[in-house]
Amino acid sequence: MKNSILLVVFLYSSLFWSQNQKSSDSTDYYLNRHQELNALRYLQRESESLYRDQNYTELCQKRIRKAHIYIRLKDYSKAIDILFNTLQIAEKKQLHLQEAIILKHIGVCFEQTKNIKQAVYYLRKSEKCAYSQENDSLSAWAQQGLFKIFAEKNNLDSARFYMKRILDIAKNNGTNQQKYVGFSNYAAYYLKTKEYDRAKQYLDTTLFYAEASKNLESLNNTRSNIAYYYLQVKKDYQKAEAIFLQILASKPNDTISLSTADTYLNLSYVYEKMQDYKKANAYLNKYIDNTEALFNERVSSELRDTETKYKIYKIEDTYKTKEQLLKDKEARNKKLLYIFITLFAFCSILFYFFYQNMRLKQKNKLKDVNNKIQQNIINATIDGQEFERKRLAGILHDSISALLSSASLHLMAYETNHVNEASPELTKTKAIIKEAHDKIRDLSHTLIPPVLEKLGLLAALQDLCEKNSNTLMQFEFTNHIAKDVRYNSDFEMKMYFIVAELLNNIIKHSQASKAYISVEQSQNQLFINVEDNGVGFDTKTTEHKEGFGLTQIKARIRSMHGSININSKSNTGTLIYIKVELPD
Known part of the structure; x- marks a missing residue:
């Protein structure tokens, strides 16, 4: 009987907070x-709706x-499985309050299955989780x-520690019912340690x-414990009976x-102590009848629960399938x-590169057109220069030089016929005509070297090296081609002035003491090296700063299909x- 009364206190105290x-x-x-x-069906419908709405x-x-x-069906294994799955959701979504509640229920399930170590752990x-959320009631x-x-x-030290913490929380901000639980823990503790006076307080x-x-x-739980106190401690049977x-x-x-059955049994014990055996027997019979009814109800309940379990297990797979379909749909x-986001990003990148490539192609085309125009302008300029060289050289040599020679002959004839009429003006005129004739000849040779016209490119290049050599700078010419080889006159003139421009750059900018020019021919290609x-x-760093001369040379060589x-x-x-x- 004593154990029965204490059990009522402990069980009720543990269930109240969950309510x-x-x-x-x-x-x-x-x-x-x-x-x-x-x-279960109702909960499943609600769960599906909440899952779709993401109300976790x-x-x-x-x-x-x-x-x-x-838990009600005493299927703790299934209950723990559901609680752990729910715990994963709470942890993933950081629902710390729900996490604390779930952990408490997991602990209760382990306690009901006598797995005390796991129960204490959870x-x-x-x-700890409730404490981090500053939720005293949950804690x-x-x-x-x-x-x-x-x-x-019977781990009384730990029990005392926790009953003190529970009562402290209840005193601070708890309800009357929570305070009842806190004080009932103390009463149960002191009844267990047989400190009856403190238990009574x-x-x-x-x-x-x-x-x-x-x-x-x-109220009745407390009354039952007080009656136990009068019955077992004070031996005041009349007070316990009342x-x-x-x-x-x-x-x-x-x-x-069950509580009524316990009360019948306790009253039977009270009347037995009071030696009222008739009443003791009457309440004992009530206890037996009540216990038999409870047993029959328990059997019926267990049969009903077994049938319910069977039906639930049959539809559980359907619920799991629906839940999995929802998850699969969400994942899909x-x-x-x-x-879609990846394709959009890929298409955007592809379009960007396509657009940039189109711009680059257009830019390159425009650049090629500009380069071609520039090259054509340069080639046209050089061609015009060469044409003018030929034309001016022809005019100077064939016209002006001939006229000066004719004027000189006339003066010589006049001087022969008038020997006795020597005149200083005549002598001065002859000297001026001769000087003009020499300058025109030199200018004509500068425009088109006579060696180039008479002997060809190879002889002209050798002559160019000899003319530019001096004590400060030596030009060495090496020819690997037969000396009597001649090429197209336009080709020879172009190549001669290209090399002449390169030698002019060496003289102006290189500060060199020696330079080497070599010429080779291989099949239909001509090779010239200048060092x-x-x-x-x-x-x-100087490519973009090239002079107009070097730019002309490159343009001219490209126009000749060279490099x-x-x-x-x-x-x-x-x-x-x-x-x-x-x-050709």
Whole structure:
């Protein structure tokens, strides 16, 4: 009997805090009528809707209620499975309050299956999580489960620690019902340690808060413990009898419950001590009848629960399939969204590169057109220069030089016929005509060297090297072609002036002491190499600063279907390779 009374205190205290977490909804309606299957269907519909709406807070609460159904059916394995799956959602979405509630329920499931070590572990995790959220009520709820475990296992130090923390929280901001739980823990603790006077003080306080809370079950639990005190400690059987009868009077319609059966058994024991064996036997028979009815109800309930489990298991796969379809649909939608975003980004990048490529092509085309125009202008300019050279040289040689020669002959004839008429003006005139004739001849040779016209390109290049050599700079010419080889006159003139311009650059800029010009021919191509030992230059930094002469040379060589390669570095001299195709 003593154990029965204490068990009432502990069990009730552990369940009260969880009741504060529940809300009244259609699930309660079905469960109160033992319609677990309908409750499960209702919860499933609600869960599906909440999952679609991504309302994960409410979803966790509905899944916890679903776990309660399995706890009610004593299928703790299934309940723990649901709770752990729900815990994953709460952790992923950082729903710390729901996480603490779920951990508490997991701890209760392990406690019910006598897995005490795991129960303590998860209850402490729940307590820690609730503490981090500064939720005292939730923290006390987890602590209540720990107190119950340690009290039942006679770990009184730990039980005392937790009952103190629970009462401290209740005193600070708890309701009357929470204060009732806190003080009832103390009463149960001191009854267990047989400190009856202290237990009685806490029982009186517990009774005060039970009355204030207006909770009949709490009130009768406290009355039962007080009656136990008078029965076992004070041996005041009349007082115990009055309290037990008061409990029965408070619930006249309750004739078949475990608490009523316990009250019948306690009254039987009281009357036995009072030697009223008739009443003792009457209440004992009531206890037996009540116990038999409870047993039959329990059997019926277990059969009903077994049938319910079977029906639930049949539809569980359907629920899982629907839930998996929802998850698959969500995953598929996310995948399609990611694919669309990736394709959009790829198309954007592709379009950007295509656009840039088109711009680059247009820019290159425009650049090629400009280069071609520039090259044509340069070629036309050079062609015009060469034409003018020929024309001016012809005019100077064939016209002006001839006229000056004729004038000189006339003066010589006049002087022969007038020997005795010597005149200083005549002598001066002859000298001026001779000087003019010499300058015109030199100018004509400068425009087109006579060696180039008479002996060809090779002889003209050798003559050019000899004329430009002096004590400060030596030009060496090397010819690997037969000396009597001649080419097209236009080709020879172009190549002669290209080399002449390169030699002019060496004289002006290179500060060289030696330069080398070599000429080779291979099939229909002519190779000319020009090298000096001067200061050189950096081709990378000076390429955009090239003079008009070098630009003309490159343009002229390109127009002749040739190529020019310039290798030079600072303080290492310069080496120029020219390759052109020979005219047909």
